[in-house]
Amino acid sequence: MKALVVVDVQNDFCKGGALAITDADNIISVVNKTIQFFNDNNFLVIGTKDWHPANHKSFAINSNGKIGEIGTLNNLPQIWWPEHCVENTFGSEFHPNLLEIKNVIYKGTDSEIDSYSGFFDNGKLKSTNLFNTLKDNQVSEIYVLGLATDYCVKHTVLDALDLGFKVYVIEDGCKGVNLSPDDSKYAFKEMIKNGAYIIKSDDLT
Numbered sequence: 245m246k247a248l249v250v251v252d253v254q255n256d257f258c259k260g261g262a263l264a265i266t267d268a269d270n271i272i273s274v275v276n277k278t279i280q281f282f283n284d285n286n287f288l289v290i291g292t293k294d295w296h297p298a299n300h301k302s303f304a305i306n307s308n309g310k311i312g313e314i315g316t317l318n319n320l321p322q323i324w325w326p327e328h329c330v331e332n333t334f335g336s337e338f339h340p341n342l343l344e345i346k347n348v349i350y351k352g353t354d355s356e357i358d359s360y361s362g363f364f365d366n367g368k369l370k371s372t373n374l375f376n377t378l379k380d381n382q383v384s385e386i387y388v389l390g391l392a393t394d395y396c397v398k399h400t401v402l403d404a405l406d407l408g409f410k411v412y413v414i415e416d417g418c419k420g421v422n423l424s425p426d427d428s429k430y431a432f433k434e435m436i437k438n439g440a441y442i443i444k445s446d447d448l449t
């Protein structure tokens with residue numbers, strides 16, 4: 245079985261959002277085309293949501309940090325982010341033009357620790373339901389796209405590879421934060437080095 249994992253295509257990462265990624269909205273048509281392809285073929289479609297309580301410690305304001313600087317959270321290096329994807333707010337909803345996704349995985353729900361991967365928090369202390377959902381559906385190959393290339397897409401892909409999945413990343417369906425200008429480029433390199441295949445949405449037939 246094949247599964248599509250749509251990573252964090254939420255308002256706060258899109259135009260006008262609290263952690264808006266440049267040109268994020270340009271991926272929506274690619275993401276929708278890909279969702280449609282997976283639906284048409286009766287493959288599994290899963291969406292992840294970054295889903296933080298308002299007191300989440302990755303938010304600069306809750307950790308006495310400066311946005312974009314690095315500190316420590318739960319003994320791990322942590323980038324301080326603006327408040328984003330607060331649970332049950334407009335910012336944490338999927339982009340309004342995104343096709344409906346029935347299977348949703350929530351991550352970053354523990355205020356004490358950040359979670360870039362759709363599978364585990366950054367310290368790998370707890371897991372989400374993503375692995376079990378994939379296992380229950382006998383998924384062996386996953387296709388990943390969404391936001392952001394250099395954080396949640398990358399970490400979801402690396403964990404999926406670690407867990408033994410064959411992983412394809414749909415390049416034109418991803419955009420990165422790029423705190424440093426080449427972060428997305430290096431993210432793709434790291435994913436490739438660890439065994440991911442980089443494809444274009446048009447390669448899906």
Ligand code: VGL
Nearest residue numbers: 252294325391392395396
């Ligand atoms: C993300 C930064 C903070 C992401 C989530 O979805 O890539 N990035 N929280």
Ligand code: ZN
Nearest residue numbers: 294328329352
């Ligand atoms: Zn977050």
